[in-house]
Amino acid sequence: MKHITKIYGNGVLANDDMNLELAESEILAVVGENGAGKSTLMKILYGLEHPTAGEIYIRGEKQVFKNPQDAMKSGIGMVQQNFMLLPPFTVAENIVYGNEPRKSRFLFDRKKAKAEVDELSERYGLGIDSNLVVEDCPVGLQQRCEILKVLYQNADIIIFDEPSAVLTPQEVDSLLDTLRNLAKAGKSIILITHKLNEVMAVSDRCIVMRGGKHIATVKTSETSTKELSAMMVGREIVDAKIPQATPGKTVLEVNDLVKTGEAGKPILKGCSLHVNEGEIVGIAGVSGNGQTELLHTIVGLMQADSGNIVLDGKEIGGLDVRSIRETGCAYVPEDRNTMGCALKATLSETMLMAHQYEEMFNHKGILKHKTAAERFTALLEQYDVKYSTLSQLSGELSGGNLQKLIVAREMSHHAKLLIVSEPTRGVDIGAMEFIHNQILKQRAEGGAILLVSSDLTELLKLSDRIYVMYDGFINGELKRAEAKPENVGILMMGGSADD
Amino acid sequence: MDINYVLSVVNSALRSTTPILLAALASAICTRSGVFNVALEGQMLIGSFVGIAVNWVTHSPTLAVLAAIVAGGLVGALVGILQVRYNAADMVVGTSVNLLVGALTAILLFVVFGVKGGFKDPALVPLPKVKLPVISEIPYLSTLFNNLSPLDYLSYVIAIVMYIYLFKTVKGYHLLSVGVKREAAESMGISAVKTRIAAVIASGCLCGYGGVALSMGQVTLFAENMTAGRGFIGMAACNLGKNNPIAIIFASLFFGFSDAFAATTQNTIPSQLTQSVPYIATILALIVFSRKRKKKATKTEESKAEAVS
Ligand SMILES: Nc1ncnc2c1ncn2[C@@H]1O[C@H](COP(=O)(O)OP(=O)(O)OP(=O)(O)O)[C@@H](O)[C@H]1O
Ligand SMILES: [Mg+2]
Numbered sequence: 001m002k003h004i005t006k007i008y009g010n011g012v013l014a015n016d017d018m019n020l021e022l023a024e025s026e027i028l029a030v031v032g033e034n035g036a037g038k039s040t041l042m043k044i045l046y047g048l049e050h051p052t053a054g055e056i057y058i059r060g061e062k063q064v065f066k067n068p069q070d071a072m073k074s075g076i077g078m079v080q081q082n083f084m085l086l087p088p089f090t091v092a093e094n095i096v097y098g099n100e101p102r103k104s105r106f107l108f109d110r111k112k113a114k115a116e117v118d119e120l121s122e123r124y125g126l127g128i129d130s131n132l133v134v135e136d137c138p139v140g141l142q143q144r145c146e147i148l149k150v151l152y153q154n155a156d157i158i159i160f161d162e163p164s165a166v167l168t169p170q171e172v173d174s175l176l177d178t179l180r181n182l183a184k185a186g187k188s189i190i191l192i193t194h195k196l197n198e199v200m201a202v203s204d205r206c207i208v209m210r211g212g213k214h215i216a217t218v219k220t221s222e223t224s225t226k227e228l229s230a231m232m233v234g235r236e237i238v239d240a241k242i243p244q245a246t247p248g249k250t251v252l253e254v255n256d257l258v259k260t261g262e263a264g265k266p267i268l269k270g271c272s273l274h275v276n277e278g279e280i281v282g283i284a285g286v287s288g289n290g291q292t293e294l295l296h297t298i299v300g301l302m303q304a305d306s307g308n309i310v311l312d313g314k315e316i317g318g319l320d321v322r323s324i325r326e327t328g329c330a331y332v333p334e335d336r337n338t339m340g341c342a343l344k345a346t347l348s349e350t351m352l353m354a355h356q357y358e359e360m361f362n363h364k365g366i367l368k369h370k371t372a373a374e375r376f377t378a379l380l381e382q383y384d385v386k387y388s389t390l391s392q393l394s395g396e397l398s399g400g401n402l403q404k405l406i407v408a409r410e411m412s413h414h415a416k417l418l419i420v421s422e423p424t425r426g427v428d429i430g431a432m433e434f435i436h437n438q439i440l441k442q443r444a445e446g447g448a449i450l451l452v453s454s455d456l457t458e459l460l461k462l463s464d465r466i467y468v469m470y471d472g473f474i475n476g477e478l479k480r481a482e483a484k485p486e487n488v489g490i491l492m493m494g495g496s497a498d499d
Numbered sequence: 500m501d502i503n504y505v506l507s508v509v510n511s512a513l514r515s516t517t518p519i520l521l522a523a524l525a526s527a528i529c530t531r532s533g534v535f536n537v538a539l540e541g542q543m544l545i546g547s548f549v550g551i552a553v554n555w556v557t558h559s560p561t562l563a564v565l566a567a568i569v570a571g572g573l574v575g576a577l578v579g580i581l582q583v584r585y586n587a588a589d590m591v592v593g594t595s596v597n598l599l600v601g602a603l604t605a606i607l608l609f610v611v612f613g614v615k616g617g618f619k620d621p622a623l624v625p626l627p628k629v630k631l632p633v634i635s636e637i638p639y640l641s642t643l644f645n646n647l648s649p650l651d652y653l654s655y656v657i658a659i660v661m662y663i664y665l666f667k668t669v670k671g672y673h674l675l676s677v678g679v680k681r682e683a684a685e686s687m688g689i690s691a692v693k694t695r696i697a698a699v700i701a702s703g704c705l706c707g708y709g710g711v712a713l714s715m716g717q718v719t720l721f722a723e724n725m726t727a728g729r730g731f732i733g734m735a736a737c738n739l740g741k742n743n744p745i746a747i748i749f750a751s752l753f754f755g756f757s758d759a760f761a762a763t764t765q766n767t768i769p770s771q772l773t774q775s776v777p778y779i780a781t782i783l784a785l786i787v788f789s790r791k792r793k794k795k796a797t798k799t800e801e802s803k804a805e806a807v808s
Contacts, residue, residue, distance in 0.1 A: 069688040084683040086676050097676065098687030106668045 004054035032209035034400025047071035077155030087135035140171030248277030251448035257307035282463030328416035343395035516755025521709030522733020525702035532698035533678035537593020540730030541600035546710025567711035575703015579696035617722035
């Protein structure tokens, strides 16, 4: 890619004279802050966006991609941040989608599809049951499905846009293995990520972007995470010292929560926990062990079968989401795109969500747009969210910036209890540091914080106490001093703390 | 009760089923492609009218049926272009088209035939009835299959063909995919707009067929608003059959029976009451059915529920 420049319709300069080269069998990492223009550059390569200026060459030949189909024909495939799968169909059906094997002219040969998919997944060591229905697959498998889809189309260049953001640590490991296997098999890979340890682990070269510009290209073997992060953010990131917590009275108390899901499958098997003022309590666990359901029960999105939940001295089990929020609870949901916001709402609407009844924004049922706008502008400034106007759509923000906006919305109201799930998913390291500091600041002000994160490093860094969930129950509680990756890991796999 | 009487009720139920079945299939293909089509009623009524009009001019039932299908398809194209291409609101388009066709056929009735309310003429050629080779000799079975037109038989074939199309062919898979997730389809270069418009046009053709089955089936005449909500009953049958053409056959038979029941009990029970039977049956069926389905839906809804109130 030579001299690529992209200016979006709203005047945002997302790429400024970018150059990028990729060799065969190479893994190239692209890193940079939120809004640096990484996704935009890849969308151009994949034909989803058109460059304002610049050219693309493949094996010396100039290419013009009108749409992703053109790019696919030239052997470029992309595993996008949000998957393009058809949930009610099987893995095999999804993988062959668009290039289905046929019996006679019209009939879809599902048997052959399955055979071809099995053969492909065998060849690249992806191990996936092609009969599974996609909506029943965990995210890691769905991602493999996307990878296979790209392989099925005979792509030589595969683009991964933040592939690990949605995965559990175990899934990340197997993804990195897959990347290595693919490179060994002769595929060229572009990997966008915010996790520098992944860059160090798999890539051959690394490109650093900032503000749409090319900052540096380095050989991975000749650099370090420290150097990379300094280049990305333009300053050094220092790990803040975390002061001792001074827990006060109990804010949230959950007793013996039981919930049975569809078909009698137990989801929560008697969970009890409490969170005090001025304390960050973490919940560790391999995702899918009941963490999401536990949070959903606390915030009122789901009803437990038995057990009770007391927030600030008031029983909240059975109340609706609004009453629970008004009792003093804020919630940063794990998935920003479906629960955190409406992608087609404007930024100010998104910021207002759930706060529209508050006196600050609402005068006898009439929204005070001006006050709101002033406040939101200040807040977005404070959280360093890159946006153009409050009236743009939330879906137009880069992933990390949208995450920062949602965190800003939830944190700014200083609720007694703050529930945060994956607060730094998809944000760059500078922003991660900032969000961590905000969480710590809220703790210092006496806030009670319940934190769920699949990033163990984050969890261990922030939590004063950690509950480890396994198979729907709490398999152990560790104080900050006792919590180490090893013993948390054992508890996460269902072992006991004495092992 | 007389067995022959029961059989004749069943026979009339079979004949009442045809228009409903076609409307339900039309609704299914739209729903499967992700379009909510409320204009089925209008798409049917135009078929009923055009069928009779062409019949009267050409004296050919075959041409009449073909013209009805084309007319339905044209109305379908209008609906599809407005709703899919220009993103017009489904309820608004549907309601306007239904009202428009209702008024248009009433006016044309007056302009072309010079009558109001309805048109019936000895010159109209009824559809041929199918005489099944062996069955028509067997006493009871002959009552059961008496007086059915080729349109009645063909409607079941259409349902089966649609089933094969949706679930066994590549094109059908693409149509389903558009209904499930349009971005995914577009990422593979499958045009959601074209697929959906095509589905709505197909639904128009099916409805045109259903409409002409009504005006040239049991009787050969046109009356203003003769579809009388069958488009909507079709939507109910489609919903009841979970958009599956085979299940839709049974759901439509259920409504066909309540229709026949209404017709045969007219003389014993006040007719206002009996005539509302199909509609009451529709409401009841939908309530019973949606309660069953609600349990299943709760889970998906919960996961989709907004975190913000
Ligand atoms: N469709 C769009 N319309 C207008 N502006 C856009 C659009 N998509 C992205 N932008 C803007 O372009 C800039 C670059 O965005 P891009 O998504 O490429 O960033 P990124 O490097 O991928 O960030 P992140 O790490 O947060 O995913 C941002 O300022 C963003 O707001
Ligand atoms: Mg991005």
